[in-house]
Amino acid sequence: GNSEEAAAKQEETNSVQLVLDWTPNTNHTGIYVAQAEGFFKEQGLDVEIMLPGEAGADQLVASQKADFGISAQETLTEARIQDIPVVSIGAIIQHNTSGFASPKDKNITSPADYEGKTYGGWGAPVEEAVLSSLMQKENADVSEVEIVNMGNTDFFTAVERDIDFAWIYYGWTGVEAELRGQELNMQYLTDYSEKLDYYTPVLTTSESMINENPETVQAFMAAVSKGYEYAIEKPEQAAEILIEAVPDLDPELVKASQEWLSPKYKEDADQWGVQNEQVWSNYAEWMYNHDLLEEKLNAEEAFTNEFLPE
Amino acid sequence: MNKLVVDQLTKSFDSSIILQNVSFSIQDGEFVSILGPSGSGKSTLFHLIGGLYRPDSGEIYINGERTTGEKGRISYMPQSPSLLPWRTILENVVLSSEIIEQPNKSEALNMIQQAGLEGYEHAYPAQLSGGMKQRASFIRSLLSPQSLICLDEPFSALDEFTRMDMQEWLLSIWTEHRRSILFVTHNIEEAIFLSDRVIVLSDRPAKVQREFTIPFARPRHSSLMLTREFLKWKKEIFEELKVLV
Amino acid sequence: MNKLVVDQLTKSFDSSIILQNVSFSIQDGEFVSILGPSGSGKSTLFHLIGGLYRPDSGEIYINGERTTGEKGRISYMPQSPSLLPWRTILENVVLSSEIIEQPNKSEALNMIQQAGLEGYEHAYPAQLSGGMKQRASFIRSLLSPQSLICLDEPFSALDEFTRMDMQEWLLSIWTEHRRSILFVTHNIEEAIFLSDRVIVLSDRPAKVQREFTIPFARPRHSSLMLTREFLKWKKEIFEELKVLV
Amino acid sequence: MTQRFIRGWRPVAVLLLFILLWELCSRWFDIPEWLLPPPSLILETGISSWADYAPHLFSTIRLTFLGFMIGACFGLLLAVLLHLLPSVREALYPLLILSQNIPIIVLAPLLVIWFGFGALPKLIIIVLVCFFPIAIAAMDGLRQTNPEWMHYMKMSGATKGQIFRKLEWPNALPSIFSGVKISAAYSVMGAVISEWLGANKGIGVYMTLASSSFRTDRVFVAIFLIMGLSLLFFLLINLLEKRMTSWQRKGGGVHE
Amino acid sequence: MTQRFIRGWRPVAVLLLFILLWELCSRWFDIPEWLLPPPSLILETGISSWADYAPHLFSTIRLTFLGFMIGACFGLLLAVLLHLLPSVREALYPLLILSQNIPIIVLAPLLVIWFGFGALPKLIIIVLVCFFPIAIAAMDGLRQTNPEWMHYMKMSGATKGQIFRKLEWPNALPSIFSGVKISAAYSVMGAVISEWLGANKGIGVYMTLASSSFRTDRVFVAIFLIMGLSLLFFLLINLLEKRMTSWQRKGGGVHE
Numbered sequence A: 001g002n003s004e005e006a007a008a009k010q011e012e013t014n015s016v017q018l019v020l021d022w023t024p025n026t027n028h029t030g031i032y033v034a035q036a037e038g039f040f041k042e043q044g045l046d047v048e049i050m051l052p053g054e055a056g057a058d059q060l061v062a063s064q065k066a067d068f069g070i071s072a073q074e075t076l077t078e079a080r081i082q083d084i085p086v087v088s089i090g091a092i093i094q095h096n097t098s099g100f101a102s103p104k105d106k107n108i109t110s111p112a113d114y115e116g117k118t119y120g121g122w123g124a125p126v127e128e129a130v131l132s133s134l135m136q137k138e139n140a141d142v143s144e145v146e147i148v149n150m151g152n153t154d155f156f157t158a159v160e161r162d163i164d165f166a167w168i169y170y171g172w173t174g175v176e177a178e179l180r181g182q183e184l185n186m187q188y189l190t191d192y193s194e195k196l197d198y199y200t201p202v203l204t205t206s207e208s209m210i211n212e213n214p215e216t217v218q219a220f221m222a223a224v225s226k227g228y229e230y231a232i233e234k235p236e237q238a239a240e241i242l243i244e245a246v247p248d249l250d251p252e253l254v255k256a257s258q259e260w261l262s263p264k265y266k267e268d269a270d271q272w273g274v275q276n277e278q279v280w281s282n283y284a285e286w287m288y289n290h291d292l293l294e295e296k297l298n299a300e301e302a303f304t305n306e307f308l309p310e
Numbered sequence B, C: 001m002n003k004l005v006v007d008q009l010t011k012s013f014d015s016s017i018i019l020q021n022v023s024f025s026i027q028d029g030e031f032v033s034i035l036g037p038s039g040s041g042k043s044t045l046f047h048l049i050g051g052l053y054r055p056d057s058g059e060i061y062i063n064g065e066r067t068t069g070e071k072g073r074i075s076y077m078p079q080s081p082s083l084l085p086w087r088t089i090l091e092n093v094v095l096s097s098e099i100i101e102q103p104n105k106s107e108a109l110n111m112i113q114q115a116g117l118e119g120y121e122h123a124y125p126a127q128l129s130g131g132m133k134q135r136a137s138f139i140r141s142l143l144s145p146q147s148l149i150c151l152d153e154p155f156s157a158l159d160e161f162t163r164m165d166m167q168e169w170l171l172s173i174w175t176e177h178r179r180s181i182l183f184v185t186h187n188i189e190e191a192i193f194l195s196d197r198v199i200v201l202s203d204r205p206a207k208v209q210r211e212f213t214i215p216f217a218r219p220r221h222s223s224l225m226l227t228r229e230f231l232k233w234k235k236e237i238f239e240e241l242k243v244l245v
Numbered sequence D, E: 001m002t003q004r005f006i007r008g009w010r011p012v013a014v015l016l017l018f019i020l021l022w023e024l025c026s027r028w029f030d031i032p033e034w035l036l037p038p039p040s041l042i043l044e045t046g047i048s049s050w051a052d053y054a055p056h057l058f059s060t061i062r063l064t065f066l067g068f069m070i071g072a073c074f075g076l077l078l079a080v081l082l083h084l085l086p087s088v089r090e091a092l093y094p095l096l097i098l099s100q101n102i103p104i105i106v107l108a109p110l111l112v113i114w115f116g117f118g119a120l121p122k123l124i125i126i127v128l129v130c131f132f133p134i135a136i137a138a139m140d141g142l143r144q145t146n147p148e149w150m151h152y153m154k155m156s157g158a159t160k161g162q163i164f165r166k167l168e169w170p171n172a173l174p175s176i177f178s179g180v181k182i183s184a185a186y187s188v189m190g191a192v193i194s195e196w197l198g199a200n201k202g203i204g205v206y207m208t209l210a211s212s213s214f215r216t217d218r219v220f221v222a223i224f225l226i227m228g229l230s231l232l233f234f235l236l237i238n239l240l241e242k243r244m245t246s247w248q249r250k251g252g253g254v255h256e
């Protein structure tokens, strides 16, 4: 019993894998800081950071090919409905920083202006539901919006052509627009609906990890918290660390994005990473009401704060 | 008038000379045979006349025009049948006329019958025996509208009787349509029996060794081959060739 | 002992009967020629003996064993040279022995020289004349270690002198190594000059029309062909064939 | 006839065996459905959601068919052109290789900017995928003509066009079909990839959506549709090949 | 020799012309750099960031080479096997087609889950991309043997193995090379796609990173690397082909 446990622990503390949700960006700064500043090592962890490619972080985490992953509340909600055993263990950013953006010259200043315009998305039903939620507040009709699937086309390319507005994360694409001198109008989801203020992105792990290796999760979150605290306090140094770790990113963009994002990690919360059950159930309910979920989510099981440091 | 004039042709492959200053001519309506050792350059000579490649030096005139290196001036029967495997026999034999004009299918069918290939009009070359393929190739050359026909060992794969049939048939066509024929063969009797003139090529490098004008009157009958005069000619040409090998 | 026994062979293609109850045999060390009209089924007979396909009925025995449909029992020279274009002449001629044993290159080189192809050992088939390809194919069949050799019109593309050289060479090899030879030709003189026996096949469907046992003593000299006896044989066989066509 | 029937069923049998094995593995090893759903579930979903994906399916079929046709024609035309103009061939050949190495990720924004989100950019992608194997195989086939036949044609005075039509083209047909088969195998996948450029309909869209909402069973329905489609396509081309090269089975044929 | 030199430069000239045109268009039409950077900028970036992408480049080269080799061998082996066992061929042929229609998006998670993040799943993807054109072309080439030669070999008692080695294989070489060329053209792209499976190094990763931080110039550097690599690869194979089918240029050859 005892020696087995020790051996197991030995193995786990040696190496864990983390899959990102996308390519490295300022959402991930805390992790790279923890890596570079040795916070993981302090906790006895050797963390390997993987890009997910086409393989999707949630499945990799659920099938324990990776111990930790990055996901988002809306994705994780759908995953849990399909019985995929992933759990959110920390909110990386407290509030949803996404919204609908358009170049200034399109003159779209409120959801009411979406009528008669062309929206570029990726064809998911959730988009129409969100648009509709926003527009209802302004008594506008979503059926007046032309929704076009723009596939993998990036925002800047899309708005050059047939698209008037698209859904972006301000912290990356919006900041890039600033750098380009492209002025944007932006309607944040959070400004129009509390229910849409969900956590994106979040850190995840699998249920079996929580059951079998809670100490590792604890240690991991301790290091990551420290990393994000650092990023909150020293945005410039944190940006440098990310640039150092991933030199192929555009340094200008990283610096600007980091400056914008650092205050948003914790925002009004008591502690970085805390999640509120209300947020989880609100959004799931909203999805269910919009026919985006087949069942109701058991919000309590979807996340946990228990691994955040004291 | 000269149908064909071959003037001082020289041709070599990879530095070895094959033809050296070969000159001869064919009158309009004349039947000329070429004899020569295997590998001496008879087929190469045909390739040059047909314009497949250019001689190193020398010229070729057809109907008085200089046609050195020009293609499409002769009707040609190659040494190997070269039938296209995806065409039926009928489609194959009309190929030569197809290239130049609208093919005449009924004439083709008639010729196929004459050559003893009836029933094989719609067979593919792979279904024919060696001699049958050769006859198909022969018909193909006859169906070409060109007035100079170059035949490269057309009857080598035929038994004596089929060969004699074909020879007679060739002569009848030749007389009827007054075409000029250049004929390569290894069979001395055949050369004498068919030709107005026999040209003997020497071995590599090939030169015109000697020309024989065959005096027999036409039409000739196969019994001619048993005459003493015929045997005398045969012997003379035989001796001429003998020194070459 | 019988080297080869062909027993009541029948073969048809697409419902037309080609061979019908063909029977004959070859003694050990015997030289037998087959004569027959073009398209009568001589090559098909070879294909059956070689096991390329099975007869519709009848059996084939080689060295007393039933080998109907079995391949690899004979040395074979096909009617068309069938040289592999990516092999040099030397590589091509050793192919038949390569299949069965370690090829003997020096013997091959020697034979290439004998056939008048020296200088072409490392040439590719496309660089050879028709008759030269045929000689290469002939050498290939001689280099096979098999004791029964089936030659399908081996000298059809050769001039008379090269042909005579080859005939004599073939006879010398045959006498020296006591192999049995089955020989298809259209040349009646050649058949008589070379053979112990001549088999005449009738036209489609082919049957054994007649067998001639040639009585001339060996070694035979080419002057034999001028004797009255020889001419008598020639005439007899000629007449036999004549009725067929 | 019955023999042909039996031969046709052999691959089907292998497929069925494979599917059976998969089903059994799913059950024995208790593979979670979100990772690899068992064939029975896929079938069930396939039947029950027919109405959902039918429009997607038809849209993809249309796109594939059109794209493949254009691609095949373009590939053939290019091959013919480059074959008839050897100097142009040498100059352009490397560009053909390069054309297969433009990542979609780069091409996509350019196509969108130039041609918008309509059918055109998608067709361009399918054409880009399909033309290449055909062009290469056709060029190789056109080059490999028996020199004896070529000599005959030339000496008979056949023009370049006649040599092409009567000799080189029929001679290259088997090679061309080899290329067409490879292209056909790629065409459906090409269409699916092209739908990532932005489409509102199509199996690619259906699959992406299914995948993003973790409906692995639907993802697999989409895959089966893609596979079925390309298999069907391939069989059609095989049939055409058999018809157009029927002479190969006569005489020269396979004796055994 | 000089003639060969001149012929070799023709495609290079076309490429240079193309690049020049692009540069001029960039300037004239004032195309924004983030959409389509001018070649001069790409060159500049390519030179200045050599140190950044060199490790990525070498990683991809290794992966491509290994994957292509395995894929080519596998394709050839499969073709030979299926050729020698006609009944197996009929059963498996449709599966080959299906193998080309498994979308990466589906295969990726499965491969990673089964084989982790190592080189193996990536190699599997490259092999999957590369084996197919070779297998199809080789099978087609192996089937198309001159029946006269085949008859000769059979009657001479050649075993199946001898017929294969001495006749079918050399006869199929031009077809096989046609397939190998198509595969080679795909192999680098296959490697790049395989890197999307989750890799930390490679041109594919470099490109994705550059693209996600909107560094279009770097994306194009990556593309040029991919293209250059595949072109190089293609040329090597062309050279090999010329060597192995040198007999084609002797005698039977092209007169004109």
Ligand SMILES: Nc1ncnc2c1ncn2[C@@H]1O[C@H](COP(=O)(O)OP(=O)(O)OP(=O)(O)O)[C@@H](O)[C@H]1O
Binding pocket: B013, B014, B018, B036, B037, B038, B039, B040, B041, B042, B043, B044, B045, B079, B204, C126, C127, C128, C129, C130, C131, C132, C157, C159, E251, E252
């Ligand atoms: N393409 C070629 N490359 C090299 N040498 C060649 C080529 N074609 C022919 N030769 C050579 O030219 C010579 C003459 O060949 P050609 O085919 O003209 O002979 P031929 O007189 O027709 O012989 P045969 O009676 O055997 O058909 C031969 O020595 C041959 O090796």
Ligand SMILES: Nc1ncnc2c1ncn2[C@@H]1O[C@H](COP(=O)(O)OP(=O)(O)OP(=O)(O)O)[C@@H](O)[C@H]1O
Binding pocket: B126, B127, B128, B129, B130, B131, B132, B157, B159, C013, C014, C018, C036, C037, C038, C039, C040, C041, C042, C043, C044, C045, C079, C204, D251, D252
């Ligand atoms: N594969 C085949 N399919 C159909 N018919 C065939 C096939 N092979 C041969 N034949 C037919 O069989 C007959 C005999 O052919 P074969 O080649 O044996 O004749 P042959 O006696 O060798 O003639 P030749 O002296 O002209 O070479 C011919 O009528 C031919 O059409």
Ligand SMILES: O=C([O-])O
Binding pocket: D104, D105, D193, E104, E193
């Ligand atoms: O982009 C792809 O080719 O999968």
Ligand SMILES: [Mg+2]
Binding pocket: B042, B043, B044, B079, B152, C129, C130, C131
């Ligand atoms: Mg010749």
Ligand SMILES: [Mg+2]
Binding pocket: B129, B130, B131, C042, C043, C044, C079, C152
């Ligand atoms: Mg025959």
